[in-house]
Amino acid sequence: DIQMxxxxxxxxxxxxxxxxxxxxASQSISSWLAWYQQKPGKAPKLLIYMASSxxxxxxxxxxxxxxxxxxxxxxxxxxPDDFATYYCQQYNxxxxxxxxxxxxxxx
Amino acid sequence: EVxxxxxxxxxxxxxxxxxxxxxxxxxxxTTYWIGWVRQMPGKGLEWMGIIYPGxxxxxxxxxxxxxxxxxxxxxxxxxxxxWSSLKASDTAMYYCARGPRRAVWGSYRCDHMDxxxxxTTVTVSS
Numbered sequence: 001d002i003q004m005x006x007x008x009x010x011x012x013x014x015x016x017x018x019x020x021x022x023x024x025a026s027q028s029i030s031s032w033l034a035w036y037q038q039k040p041g042k043a044p045k046l047l048i049y050m051a052s053s054x055x056x057x058x059x060x061x062x063x064x065x066x067x068x069x070x071x072x073x074x075x076x077x078x079x080p081d082d083f084a085t086y087y088c089q090q091y092n093x094x095x096x097x098x099x100x101x102x103x104x105x106x107x
Numbered sequence: 108e109v110x111x112x113x114x115x116x117x118x119x120x121x122x123x124x125x126x127x128x129x130x131x132x133x134x135x136x137t138t139y140w141i142g143w144v145r146q147m148p149g150k151g152l153e154w155m156g157i158i159y160p161g162x163x164x165x166x167x168x169x170x171x172x173x174x175x176x177x178x179x180x181x182x183x184x185x186x187x188x189x190w191s192s193l194k195a196s197d198t199a200m201y202y203c204a205r206g207p208r209r210a211v212w213g214s215y216r217c218d219h220m221d222x223x224x225x226x227t228t229v230t231v232s233s
Contacts, residue, residue, distance in 0.1 A: 001168070001205075017149075043151065043225055043226055044223055046220060046221050055221065075141070091216060095167070095169070096142075096154045096157075096217065100151050
């Protein structure tokens, strides 16, 4: 299985901050990476696919970049609605794996 | 509207069997993968496996192979996740999600998961 490692595990930030979350794959996954947002008690929501493609309806303050083994999710100006847990997912291989998650908390 | 509607919460005893469901609507059920994702209390997302209802191609994460069975009935646009003998450690929220199919060198992959069900809570306790 390809392992996905996110950092940091927890991030404290203020409204308006620029926030960056990193996801590293244990081997190259090309650009086959997605990012999801999950709020407590809710299902995950797709934000970004193919490393940098913004899902329809997702605010443009969210962006993704990277390829190979290192990827980032950036929120350009953190909004109150963005406090949540974020997960990366690789789908390069026959099976898929998620990162362990990054919780974005209010500072 | 594209939707995945999951069956209701379940409370079971260890050793019992269980089958939960995920019904798709608003799209062609046979042309997207359906995947299952586990989330144990307070923990992260775990990819369990997928099924392509069009031809019943099914894949499992090594962690879940032999522990659960994924199936689908395309005549009623419904996918299933089942256990033959539940354990307390199966207590979790289970999500189904839809994924596009991508051709790769004569085989197929499941891409990102773009539509999710609301989840089914499974509680296993004596």
